[in-house]
Every structure is written in C-alpha cells, then in structure tokens.
Amino acid sequence: MTTFRAPKGTEDILPPDSDWWRRAYRVFDDLCEQFGYGMTLLPLFEDTDVFARGVGGDTEVVEKQMYTFTDKGGRSVTLRPEATASMVRALIQSGGVQTRFKGAFWGPMFRYERPQKGRNRQFYQGDIEYIGTSSPEADVEVIEFGWRYLQRMGLTDVELRLNSIGDAEDRADYRREIQAFLHERFDALSPDAQRRIDSNPMRVLDSKADRDVVADAPVPVDHLGEEAGEHFADVRTGLDNLDIPYVIDARLVRGLDYYNRTVWEYVPRTYDAAQSSVGGGGRYDGLFEILGGKPTPGVGLALGIDRIGLALGAHEATPALDGFIIAARDGDRSAARKLTSELRSAGLRVDMTDRPRPVKAQFKEADRSGAAAAIVVGEEWDAGMVSVKQLETGEQQEVAVEEIEAWLRS
RNA sequence: GUGGCCGUAGCUCAGCUCGGUGAGAGCGCCUGGUUGUGGUCCAGGAGGUCGCGGGUUCGAAUCCCGUCGGCCACCCCA
Numbered sequence: 001m002t003t004f005r006a007p008k009g010t011e012d013i014l015p016p017d018s019d020w021w022r023r024a025y026r027v028f029d030d031l032c033e034q035f036g037y038g039m040t041l042l043p044l045f046e047d048t049d050v051f052a053r054g055v056g057g058d059t060e061v062v063e064k065q066m067y068t069f070t071d072k073g074g075r076s077v078t079l080r081p082e083a084t085a086s087m088v089r090a091l092i093q094s095g096g097v098q099t100r101f102k103g104a105f106w107g108p109m110f111r112y113e114r115p116q117k118g119r120n121r122q123f124y125q126g127d128i129e130y131i132g133t134s135s136p137e138a139d140v141e142v143i144e145f146g147w148r149y150l151q152r153m154g155l156t157d158v159e160l161r162l163n164s165i166g167d168a169e170d171r172a173d174y175r176r177e178i179q180a181f182l183h184e185r186f187d188a189l190s191p192d193a194q195r196r197i198d199s200n201p202m203r204v205l206d207s208k209a210d211r212d213v214v215a216d217a218p219v220p221v222d223h224l225g226e227e228a229g230e231h232f233a234d235v236r237t238g239l240d241n242l243d244i245p246y247v248i249d250a251r252l253v254r255g256l257d258y259y260n261r262t263v264w265e266y267v268p269r270t271y272d273a274a275q276s277s278v279g280g281g282g283r284y285d286g287l288f289e290i291l292g293g294k295p296t297p298g299v300g301l302a303l304g305i306d307r308i309g310l311a312l313g314a315h316e317a318t319p320a321l322d323g324f325i326i327a328a329r330d331g332d333r334s335a336a337r338k339l340t341s342e343l344r345s346a347g348l349r350v351d352m353t354d355r356p357r358p359v360k361a362q363f364k365e366a367d368r369s370g371a372a373a374a375i376v377v378g379e380e381w382d383a384g385m386v387s388v389k390q391l392e393t394g395e396q397q398e399v400a401v402e403e404i405e406a407w408l409r410s
Numbered sequence: 411g412u413g414g415c416c417g418u419a420g421c422u423c424a425g426c427u428c429g430g431u432g433a434g435a436g437c438g439c440c441u442g443g444u445u446g447u448g449g450u451c452c453a454g455g456a457g458g459u460c461g462c463g464g465g466u467u468c469g470a471a472u473c474c475c476g477u478c479g480g481c482c483a484c485c486c487c488a
Contacts, residue, residue: 005479060486064411082488109488114411116482125488192485209485255487265488274483304488328446361440363448378446391448 009113009121024305027152028106028126035145037104037128042086044108048076054085054291056257058200065111067121079110082256083127084284084300085291091131092293100132118275118307129300136231139262139283139299140238146266146279146301147244154312155268155278161249162239162264164232165202165220168286174223175201181217188213205251219250228261235262258284262299271311278311279303322408323388324366325352328359328378336377339386339404346405350375367391373408 006012013021032039048068055062067079080086083105091097105127113119128145130138143160150158166174178201186194190209197204205214224232239246246264254263263282271278281301288296323343327336336352343350351369353362359376366374376387380398388407389396399407 008479065486111487113486114484115480116484119487123488190485206486275487277488279488302488307488326447358441359446360442360448362446365448367448374448376446387447389447394448396447 007121009115011120011122020309021305024126024153024308025106028104028149028303031145031149031152032104032128035102035128035141037102037145040087040090040103040105042083042090042105042107043080045077045079046086046089048078050085050089050291051078051081054088054258054287055082056200058196058203059255059257061111061255065113067110067112081109081111083107083109083125083302084129084256084258084287084298087127087129087300088131088284088287088291088293088298091296092288092291096288096294097132097296100130102128102130104128116275117273118304118310120306124305126303126305127300129298131298131300132296134231134285134297136234136238136262139231139235140242142281142299142301143235143239143264144242144244146281146303149303150266150268150278150308153308155308157269158278159267159269160239160244160246160264161252161267162236162246162262163221163249163252164224164228164235164261165253165259165263166224166228167260170223170225170228171202171220174218174220177218177223178202178204185213200257202253203255206253206255214251217251220253221248221250231261254280254282256282258287258290260285264301266303268311273310275307277304278307320349321351321369321371322348323350323373323375323404324362324369324371325350326359326362326366326374326376327352327356328376330356332377332381335381339375339377339401343405343408348405348408350408375404375408 048066051066052062061081065081067081069077069079071077087103087105091101091103107124108122109125110122112121115121126149128142130142143162147158147160150156165171179197182189182193182197182201182204186197188210189197189204190207193204193207193210193213202220204210205217205219207214221232236246249265252263252265253259254265259282261283263280265277265280267276268278279302281299283297283299285295285297287298288294325336325340325343327333333356340350340352351371353365357365363374371391374389374391376389378387380387381401384401385398386401386404387396388399388404
C-alpha cells in the first residue's frame with residue numbers, strides 16, 4: 001500500500017484552518033505598508049555558505065539543522081533556515097545599501113529537527129529588516145512592529161524580553177570573564193557547554209541544562225562599552241515613550257551568531273509549551289562584512305507564525321460569503337450560474353452548489369458556507385425577481401434582479 | 411540525536427488487562443419526514459485492509475517480535 005503523507009515535520013494547512021493564515025498574512029502586509037516596509041521575494045535556498053558563514057558555524061542551526069543538498073551542478077545548497085542572511089546577501093548583490101532600506105518578507109523556513117509542538121521542519125515566518133542605520137530609533141521601530149503585530153492578531157498578554165549583548169569589541173573582556181567563570185565550574189557543565197567554553201562561551205547563558213550553573217554568571221549587559229551602553233539606554237527610552245512594556249532579561253543571547261547590541265523575544269504569558277517564543281530579533285551590524293559587503297548596520301525581527309497560531313488557540317473559522325445562490329428547479333441552474341458570475345464580477349463573494357440538488361440540501365450548504373444570505377432563483381425569476389433570505393434572521397423577501405447587488409451590499 | 415506515550419470509520423475515541431457471540435459510539439456526511447427553504451427534532455443509509463509485516467493459537471483489533479508513522483518532552487529556537 002502506497003499512501004503518501006506530508007513529509008515528517010511538514011503540515012498541510014487547508015480550509016477552513018487556512019482562513020486564519022490568510023488573516024495572519026493580511027495583517028502583516030497591512031502593517032508593512034503602514035510602517036513603510038517594502039516586499040521582498042527571495043530564494044528558498046541559497047549557497048550553503050551564506051548560512052554557514054552568516055548564521056555562524058557554532059550555532060545549533062548550522063551545526064545540525066541545515067537542510068543541505070548537492071544539486072545537479074555539484075553545488076552545495078541549503079534550504080533557508082532563516083531570512084536575514086538571505087536578505088543581506090541579496091542587498092550586497094544589488095550593490096549595497098546607500099542610505100537605508102526597509103524590507104519585509106513572508107514565507108517558509110526549513111530546519112531539520114525532531115518535530116514537536118511549535119517546531120516543524122517547515123515553518124513560517126514574517127520578517128522585517130531595517131538596514132543602513134545604527135540609530136536606536138530603528139531598533140525601537142522594529143520592536144514596535146512585532147509588538148503591534150501580536151496585538152492585532154489578538155495576542156495581547158505578551159512579555160517582551162529585552163537585552164543588549166554589546167559590540168564585538170566589548171565582548172573581548174567579557175569573554176575572558178565568562179570563560180574563567182565557566183572553567184571554574186567545568187565539571188558541572190553539560191557536554192555542549194563544555195565544548196562551547198572556547199568557541200562561544202556566551203551561548204552557555206542560554207542553555208537550559210546549565211541554568212543553575214550560570215544563574216549568577218557574569219552577563220554581557222554589565223560589560224557594555226560606552227556607545228553600546230548609550231544605544232541600549234536610548235532603545236529603552238524609546239520603548240517607554242511608546243508605552244511598550246518590556247523586561248530586561250540579562251541571559252537572553254539568541255541563537256544566531258551575527259547579533260550584537262539589542263536582542264529581544266516575544267513570549268506570550270498565556271501559552272504553555274516548550275517552544276514558547278513567538279518571535280524575536282536583534283541588531284546585526286557586522287553581518288554585511290561577514291558576507292563580503294561593505295560595513296552596513298541593520299536590525300530585524302522574525303515572527304513565528306505557526307507559534308502565534310498555537311498560542312492563540314482555536315480560532316473561529318470565518319469563511320463568510322455575501323450570498324449563496326440556490327437554483328430551485330434544475331432548469332434554473334444556468335440562470336443561477338449566470339447570476340453568480342455577474343455578482344462575482346461586481347466584487348461580491350458568492351457561491352452555489354456544484355450540481356442539481358434538492359432545495360433543502362442547497363439551503364443546508366448555504367448555511368454551512370457562512371453566507372449572509374441565500375438567493376433563490378426559481379419561478380419568480382420569470383418575473384424578473386429572486387427571493388432573498390437573510391440566513392441569520394430567517395427574513396425573506398422578493399427583490400428585483402437588478403437590485404440584488406445593492407441589497408447584498410446593505 | 412535521546413526518552414515517554416500512542417496508532418480501530420472523514421474526525422474524536424471505546425473495545426485490547428481475562429484471545430472466540432455478526433467490529434462499536436458520538437460528531438460529520440447522504441436521503442426522507444408531500445408541492446421550492448437552512449441552523450432544532452425524528453427515521454433510514456453510506457463508510458473500516460482494526461498502521462504495516464511476521465509469529466503463537468483451532469481462532470488475534472485483542473498476546474509476542476519487528477517495522478513505519480504520529481504526538482509530547484530533552485536539546486535548540488521562530
């Protein structure tokens with residue numbers, strides 16, 4: 001027996017479940033227009049090195065979650081695990097960013113992991129990037145964007161966790177300090193943490209397995225240089241100014257190596273799952289150089305759409321048609337079909353059954369479709385009339401054919 | 411990659427411990443309850459290789475082994 005199913009870690013999203021996704025995208029798109037972020041369409045896969053170098057060789061994402069293939073030309077390509085490196089590559093390719101660039105993007109990402117709640121191998125992100133400015137106002141705007149998005153989607157009880165991990169230069173001293181701290185407690189550390197002392201000690205702060213050990217470890221936010229410190233203060237002032245609440249999480253470091261200074265995450269308080277973060281972002285002033293471009297600062301965020309949906313719980317389907325056309329007699333079907341066509345051309349949302357069925361069954365379909373009204377084409381059609389019934393109230397009346405459109409709109 | 415739980419109608423599941431009367435329920439779906447009226451009610455109906463393979467047995471959805479798949483957690487992150 002060869003029955004196929006969606007590959008492990010992927011999901012088919014069909015109506016009516018996809019109604020929510022349509023809304024999720026529309027809200028995102030509206031917000032992008034309001035904030036002035038242009039749309040970008042990027043490849044689903046890139047040269048493997050874009051991510052290996054961009055994201056960082058010592059991250060989990062690159063170490064073991066890459067969907068990497070060799071194509072027929074012998075090139076190593078990787079299904080994108082995240083958007084920022086890809087976006088930066090595209091901007092470098094197009095000649096770099098002269099003044100500033102605000103780009104948005106929506107689509108699937110791929111990470112090879114063992115699936116669980118809120119973690120699929122193919123998952124969806126909405127992303128915005130504000131590039132070409134090191135102003136803290138940009139950080140604030142991007143953080144605000146994510147906050148507004150969650151609010152509009154109905155996730156109102158969200159904790160915004162904020163931190164600054166400083167600049168690369170600031171981290172030299174800090175690095176020695178945390179390494180010393182970790183070496184003293186070497187035996188208590190998890191194998192992963194032990195391995196990272198030399199390669200990327202800051203990441204240990206983020207490790208659940210080592211939570212107790214690092215509870216009183218030195219944190220980057222206490223080792224900010226003058227500029228990074230001012231920047232962070234300005235970001236906080238900016239958020240206060242917009243009345244966006246946040247908490248400082250000194251051990252928040254994020255999983256991608258390109259971040260510097262500001263990093264943040266959105267965590268719904270009402271959502272209990274291991275994968276609780278529904279979005280996050282950070283500043284990445286060094287990424288352009290890593291990928292071979294001119295030094296260009298940038299800040300961006302990713303929203304985990306799947307997780308936002310999970311955090312919201314069951315959402316009511318809202319199919320909603322303006323009208324459902326019913327052909328009373330089989331001979332009325334062509335007239336009904338024509339009317340359906342005309343009303344659709346006029347911009348209304350209408351549907352009808354796929355074949356002759358008892359009127360009762362057609363009404364049942366009309367009801368299930370979520371239509372506001374049922375429009376009966378039958379004997380009255382011969383006199384230029386149709387019967388229209390408001391399905392919620394049950395009220396019914398006859399209306400002249402040429403007035404249906406106006407009636408449906410009222 | 412490691413661990414736990416689970417795979418029976420389209421969906422949610424009961425039955426499995428103590429193998430054996432014709433494989434079930436609810437929801438959904440279809441038809442009907444008189445001429446062209448839904449969401450309630452009533453009646454009838456369609457729909458199942460009991461994940462797959464092997465073993466034990468006179469006999470297995472029920473016991474054993476294997477395998478595939480799903481969910482959740484660890485890890486990590488969106």
